[in-house]
Amino acid sequence: MRRLKKRFQFLNAARGERISGRFFVLQRVRVEQEDFGVGFTVTKRMGNSAERNRIKRRLRAAVMACKGCFADRHDYVLIGKREVLNAPFAELVQRLGSTLQRMERRPPPADRPASPNS
RNA sequence: CCAGUUGACCGGGUGGCCGCUCCCGUUCAGGGAUUUUCCCUGAAGGGGGGAGGAAAGUCCGGGCUCCACGGAAACACGGUGCCGGAUAACGUCCGGCGGGGGCGACCCCAGGGAAAGUGCCACAGAAAGCAGACUACCUCCUGCGGCUUUUUUGAAGCGGCAGGGGGAAAAGGUGAAAGGGUGCGGUAAGAGCGCACCGCGGUGCUGGCAACAGGACCGGCAUGGUAAACCCCACCGGGAGCAAGACCAAAUAGGGAUGACGCGGGGGCAACCCCGGCCUUGUUUUCGGGCCAGUCAUCCGGGUUGGUUGCACGAGGCGUCAGAGCAAUCUGCGUCCCAGAUGAAUGGUCACCACGCAGCGGGAGACCGCUGCCCUACAGAACCCGGCUUACAGGUCAACUGGCCUG
Numbered sequence: 001m002r003r004l005k006k007r008f009q010f011l012n013a014a015r016g017e018r019i020s021g022r023f024f025v026l027q028r029v030r031v032e033q034e035d036f037g038v039g040f041t042v043t044k045r046m047g048n049s050a051e052r053n054r055i056k057r058r059l060r061a062a063v064m065a066c067k068g069c070f071a072d073r074h075d076y077v078l079i080g081k082r083e084v085l086n087a088p089f090a091e092l093v094q095r096l097g098s099t100l101q102r103m104e105r106r107p108p109p110a111d112r113p114a115s116p117n118s
Numbered sequence: 119c120c121a122g123u124u125g126a127c128c129g130g131g132u133g134g135c136c137g138c139u140c141c142c143g144u145u146c147a148g149g150g151a152u153u154u155u156c157c158c159u160g161a162a163g164g165g166g167g168g169a170g171g172a173a174a175g176u177c178c179g180g181g182c183u184c185c186a187c188g189g190a191a192a193c194a195c196g197g198u199g200c201c202g203g204a205u206a207a208c209g210u211c212c213g214g215c216g217g218g219g220g221c222g223a224c225c226c227c228a229g230g231g232a233a234a235g236u237g238c239c240a241c242a243g244a245a246a247g248c249a250g251a252c253u254a255c256c257u258c259c260u261g262c263g264g265c266u267u268u269u270u271u272g273a274a275g276c277g278g279c280a281g282g283g284g285g286a287a288a289a290g291g292u293g294a295a296a297g298g299g300u301g302c303g304g305u306a307a308g309a310g311c312g313c314a315c316c317g318c319g320g321u322g323c324u325g326g327c328a329a330c331a332g333g334a335c336c337g338g339c340a341u342g343g344u345a346a347a348c349c350c351c352a353c354c355g356g357g358a359g360c361a362a363g364a365c366c367a368a369a370u371a372g373g374g375a376u377g378a379c380g381c382g383g384g385g386g387c388a389a390c391c392c393c394g395g396c397c398u399u400g401u402u403u404u405c406g407g408g409c410c411a412g413u414c415a416u417c418c419g420g421g422u423u424g425g426u427u428g429c430a431c432g433a434g435g436c437g438u439c440a441g442a443g444c445a446a447u448c449u450g451c452g453u454c455c456c457a458g459a460u461g462a463a464u465g466g467u468c469a470c471c472a473c474g475c476a477g478c479g480g481g482a483g484a485c486c487g488c489u490g491c492c493c494u495a496c497a498g499a500a501c502c503c504g505g506c507u508u509a510c511a512g513g514u515c516a517a518c519u520g521g522c523c524u525g
Binding site for chain 2: 007041052057065
């Protein structure tokens with residue numbers, strides 16, 4: 001599993017598939033890589049820096065919990081929301097798993113050329 | 119025991135599972151090199167370190183870095199403002215002084231100058247800065263009534279109303295503030311008009327490094343407040359900031375530096391002389407310094423992206439340490455190495471415990487048991503220090519003050 005760190009990687013993922021939920025918005029795009037990558041976005045409107053940090057950490061722990069549901073050769077971006085702070089962790093993991101499965105069952109979109117990310 | 123003041127401190131704990139970053143060994147793999155030693159990269163496993171009292175706001179002061187190198191004067195702008203000390207420095211801290219508040223412990227103060235000048239002082243009030251007079255006071259004159267005494271005309275006295283002249287600034291009322299305050303004398307009524315005390319001003323004395331305090335003599339009172347209004351005085355201050363700056367690698371448009379020839383305009387055969395323009399980090403002037411057109415040669419920089427460095431041994435932490443000092447603090451000794459991320463690590467989750475809150479039950483009560491909730495407030499290092507300010511659930515300790523009870 002790779003961690004997304006560059007700005008163009010996030011801009012690239014924003015052009016792909018997208019499912020929004022109560023805790024987060026999930027974006028995915030196909031890339032020319034062997035494994036899959038995950039990045040997190042929490043905007044300043046979600047709280048001060050301590051709360052933004054906690055949102056990212058809980059989302060990261062949830063990603064580790066359902067590591068097997070991610071598809072290789074794709075980049076994922078999770079845009080966190082404030083509700084992540086007070087939600088029970090089990091519910092957070094269950095939501096992430098079901099959202100990933102929904103995205104997997106969807107018909108693949110028209111093949112938009114995605115630029116490589118390295 | 120209750121209420122309070124000041125100072126210091128803590129700001130969840132234990133265990134299981136999963137995970138991140140940095141450092142140090144071990145093993146393995148790949149590469150470089152000259153065989154080992156050695157260097158670089160990656161992986162596995164082991165050990166160790168890993169957010170705060172405010173890390174925050176970015177409000178002051180510094181270190182550090184760059185701005186092609188300066189000196190002097192004037193002006194502007196910004197800041198500070200009782201005195202002494204501490205400090206690298208400060209608008210910070212400590213100790214005093216003065217003023218104000220509190221029964222007290224103690225707390226608060228943007229605390230230089232208002233007889234250098236300008237401005238402002240709403241509402242109310244007669245009047246708000248320069249003296250003036252609304253009601254009321256005293257006195258005199260004129261007019262009109264009244265009453266008393268006396269023997270009538272008349273005269274004398276008392277008091278009233280209206281108008282006018284003069285005195286006075288004490289009383290009432292307004293206001294944040296009304297041209298010293300209180301008391302006694304004095305007066306037609308009054309007034310620093312006189313006196314005592316207090317205040318104010320001046321002179322010199324004593325104590326103190328000083329701010330200032332104390333008392334003496336003189337003056338008879340003149341000078342309202344406001345300088346977080348302009349201003350005056352004294353002192354301080356160059357600008358930008360780690361996205362500073364340095365290096366490396368890519369890819370790209372053509373700016374600069376050095377050297378040689380040579381070099382703005384005018385005069386002169388020439389040496390040289392006269393007149394210029396631009397830069398010199400707030401502005402202006404001056405002194406000094408540098409530069410001015412073109413050609414050739416050599417070399418470098420700037421912007422963008424990524425990486426390395428700056429980047430953690432420092433005005434460093436700790437010590438029932440010692441010494442100096444009332445204290446802030448300083449000196450000495452010992453000891454320790456204690457975060458270095460960069461889409462940004464230092465955690466996530468589960469269980470239990472402690473703490474807190476709510477409910478129920480038991481108990482005379484302190485309290486005990488059960489269940490549920492938050493499983494904790496404010497808040498996340500970003501080059502580093504010293505402060506200030508602001509936010510903060512809950513809790514601990516010490517000293518002191520006032521009250522109540524007991525001995």
